[in-house]
Amino acid sequence: MRLKGKVAIVTGARRGIGKAVALALAGEGADLVLVSKNLQEEDVVVQEVKDLGRKVLVKRVDVGEKEQVEAMVEEAAAFFPRIDILFNNAGVCKTAMLWKLTPEEWDEVIRVNLSGTFFCLQAVSKIMMSQESGSIINVTSSEALLGTIGQVNYAAAKGGVHALTKSAAKELARFGIRVNTIAPMADTDMTKLIAHDPRFKDKYLERMPLGRFAGPEEIGPTIVFLASDESGFITGQTIGIDGGMVML
Numbered sequence: 001m002r003l004k005g006k007v008a009i010v011t012g013a014r015r016g017i018g019k020a021v022a023l024a025l026a027g028e029g030a031d032l033v034l035v036s037k038n039l040q041e042e043d044v045v046v047q048e049v050k051d052l053g054r055k056v057l058v059k060r061v062d063v064g065e066k067e068q069v070e071a072m073v074e075e076a077a078a079f080f081p082r083i084d085i086l087f088n089n090a091g092v093c094k095t096a097m098l099w100k101l102t103p104e105e106w107d108e109v110i111r112v113n114l115s116g117t118f119f120c121l122q123a124v125s126k127i128m129m130s131q132e133s134g135s136i137i138n139v140t141s142s143e144a145l146l147g148t149i150g151q152v153n154y155a156a157a158k159g160g161v162h163a164l165t166k167s168a169a170k171e172l173a174r175f176g177i178r179v180n181t182i183a184p185m186a187d188t189d190m191t192k193l194i195a196h197d198p199r200f201k202d203k204y205l206e207r208m209p210l211g212r213f214a215g216p217e218e219i220g221p222t223i224v225f226l227a228s229d230e231s232g233f234i235t236g237q238t239i240g241i242d243g244g245m246v247m248l
């Protein structure tokens with residue numbers, strides 16, 4: 001087991017990529033703090049992680065609320081002896097053309113995707129700085145790297161995540177903390193329309209050399225790698241797990 005004895009916080013863990021990554025990390029031996037806006041003890045992911053024999057702390061948190069994030073990290077640091085990994089994944093998207101985008105749609109997407117990522121990064125990195133080790137994996141998007149119609153708010157937020165990852169990687173390297181980001185493309189609730197509606201699906205597949213959407217479980221192995229010591233000389237990088245859609 002590559003992560004035995006390590007502790008990971010996974011945000012957006014109730015479904016989609018977050019759930020799949022939580023199970024991948026647990027499968028490699030990590031104990032987990034599962035965080036999500038609507039998470040409950042009864043949720044499938046909680047039972048599945050327990051069935052793998054891992055310890056779990058379940059936290060219902062809105063990552064866009066700084067006080068909730070800080071209280072969650074404080075509790076996690078008291079519950080577990082250390083925090084080794086943050087998969088900073090919670091996100092939302094609200095699709096609208098630029099000229100129809102409301103201030104509320106702009107604010108909510110920036111609040112959750114950009115401020116939420118920052119709040120988790122800041123609170124967890126303070127614990128990791130005292131340990132002098134840690135691996136943080138943020139989540140950006142090809143929408144930010146390439147630009148996409150109907151996603152000005154989301155692209156701005158994820159572009160911010162891409163940029164803050166590099167600055168955080170430079171600031172935190174001296175404390176033994178690595179910070180990377182992934183740009184995934186997977187079939188989840190968030191991508192239901194583009195992955196299944198023929199009006200969008202074919203256009204997306206044309207842009208993806210491997211010609212298909214991944215299942216969320218295909219994202220897990222890269223996160224295990226980035227979380228583990230095997231990637232010990234990798235920091236400040238954006239890794240596309242997107243069938244070749246973005247080639248940097």
Ligand SMILES: NC(=O)c1ccc[n+]([C@@H]2O[C@H](COP(=O)([O-])OP(=O)(O)OC[C@H]3O[C@@H](n4cnc5c(N)ncnc54)[C@H](OP(=O)(O)O)[C@@H]3O)[C@@H](O)[C@H]2O)c1
Pocket residue numbers: 011012013014015016017018035036037038039061062063064089090091092112116139140141142183184185186187188189190191
């Ligand atoms: N799927 C893709 O192809 C793709 C592509 C590029 C980037 N991404 C990014 O990858 C991440 C995961 O996406 P996904 O496809 O797995 O999406 P998803 O299936 O819609 O799941 C999103 C998760 O984020 C949680 N969440 C949303 N708002 C939250 C908040 N304010 N506080 C805490 N948790 C919150 C949700 O919580 P609840 O379940 O508790 O409601 C859910 O568990 C997101 O950052 C997304 O932007 C995805």
